[in-house]
Every structure is written in structure tokens, then in C-alpha cells.
Amino acid sequence: MENSKGKAAFLGEITASVTHELQNVLAIIKENSGLMEDFLLMAQNSESELGKRLLKSLDSIKKQVSRGVDLTSKLNLFSHTADHAEAHININETLKRLIVLTGRITKLKGVEVTFKETEKQPSFLTDPVLFQVAAYLCIKCLVIFLKPHAKISVIVAGGTIKFRCDNTNTQGNDLVEKIISSPKWAEINRTCRQIDLKAEVTTGLPGIILTF
């Protein structure tokens, strides 16, 4: 596999397989914790202090299994986006999923990224991996310059994807200049050119807008 598309397909295939196996692991954990709960309720010890404490732990296991399933499902779908060099994608679902998968990265910087659903989008023919790379680069570029507690709203409307900074605690023009002069901006433009997206920096509520 020499080219980048081949590399992405390789990573995608392995990830898809492992996420499926992880879901089996989570299923085993869930069934065993469910069985423990069954025994506890049968033994009628659930009202004792120890019983209540055990039920609380089992409830925590269930919640974390749910969290694990959500992440592995999304990762599995994400990994399958490398299956084809070109495909019809659902823009809203793709961006929502990307935001969840990159949530930990942006949270570590103290920035909250949310997807604001506006209208149902028709499917869009593109390179799914490069599309997500472009979107992620936009988020990453903004996160670098934002202070903790800032928010980024991702809005799809009228043939555009807006990555809008809300509550930036910084001057709009300041941010615009920083974005344009950053190496990330050059990378965004290079990526967008490959998939016929146009990238622009917006003033007012500062951010980046991709036009497709």
C-alpha cells in the first residue's frame, strides 16, 4: 500500500475489526454484571448497605458499557469511511460523529464543540476521509487560538459548513489574523483544494467557513 488512500484503507480495516471485537468484550462485561445483579436481587440482599453499594457499582458498569458502546460504534462507522476513495456521505451525521470522536482532544484544551442541526442535508459525493480531515483541521486550527471555556458551533446550512467561535474572550479581528497566518490554515486550504471545498475565514463572530 503506497499511497495515502491505501494507508487510510489499511487503518480503517484494522480499526473496524477491532471495534467489533471490543463490542463483544463490552457485551460479555454487560452480561456478567447483569448476572451479578440478578443474583443480588434473588438473594434479596439488595436493600442492605452492601447490597445498595453493589447495585450502585453495577449501575456504573452499565453506564460505562453504554459509553464504550457509543464510542466503539462511532469509531467503527468512522473506520468504514476509509472503505472507498469516493462515496456519498451524510454531512450532518459525519460531522456529528467526528465531533464526538474528537471530543476528548478539544476537551483537553477546554473548548466545547457542538453541532447545531439546522436542516436535513442531501448526501454529498466526496472523499470521506479528506472531508473529515478538512473539518477536523478547521476545529483544530480554531482550538489552538481559543482560551479555555470558549465554544465552537458547527453549523451546516445553504451549502456551507460554519465553524463559528462563540464566547471567544478574544477580539474577532485578532483571531482572524492569527488563523490566516498559521500553518494550519495553509494545510486546510491544501486539503480543501483536493476535494473542491472553498475555505474562508469569517469575521464578526470569527471562525472558518467551508463552501461545498
Next chain:
Amino acid sequence: MNNKNIKILLIDDEGEFVSTLAERLELRGYAAKTSEDGESGISMIESEAFDIVILDLMMPGLSGLETLRQIKIINSKLPVILLTGHGSTKEGMEGMRLGAFDYLMKPLDISELINKISLALNL
């Protein structure tokens, strides 16, 4: 129909998952047997009567879909509920097209499984 009269066959290559699920169903009064692959599952169906089959889609050797096809050849009226992973809904829908009663995502909720069993058996 008393749960004890309901014989369930669980076919899944994850032995620990399927044995624990069988134990939980037994605690709820069902008679549950397990198989860890499609071939032995088919042999069990040929040699004893089951009311319903719970079948994993992703298995090595004889795949879940091929196992389903063969089950339907042996007994077209035997209801089959498929288990699939999140991200494999396409296979679940293919299974429905081949005659499965329904499909559930793993990890599953046992109350949801019991509800599907009741629906499949018209209880």
C-alpha cells in the same frame, strides 16, 4: 405458555457471552442451550426441537447468514433473532430479508431480548 416450556438455542462464537446469557435466561425460567458455531448449532436443530434460535451474525467458519439460510431449510417456521454489532445493521437487514424475525444490537438488553422472544412466539 410457561417459560420452562420455551426452548431457546443460542448460537454465538463468544463462549463466555453465550453461556452467561443462557444462565440469565435460565434464571428467568427458560430452557436455554448453547452452541459456539454454526455447524454444531445446525446439528442441534436437526436432532432436537427448539422454539426459537438466537443467532450471532459474525462468526468464523459458517457465517451467521449462512447458518440462518440452513436453519430455514431445515425448519422455515423456526423463528430466528439475530445478534449484530453496532455498525453492522446492513447485515441485520440482510438477515431479515432471509427470514429472520428481527435483529438486536450487542451488547443487548435482556428485557428487550425477552420482549422480542415473546413477540416471535406470539406470547
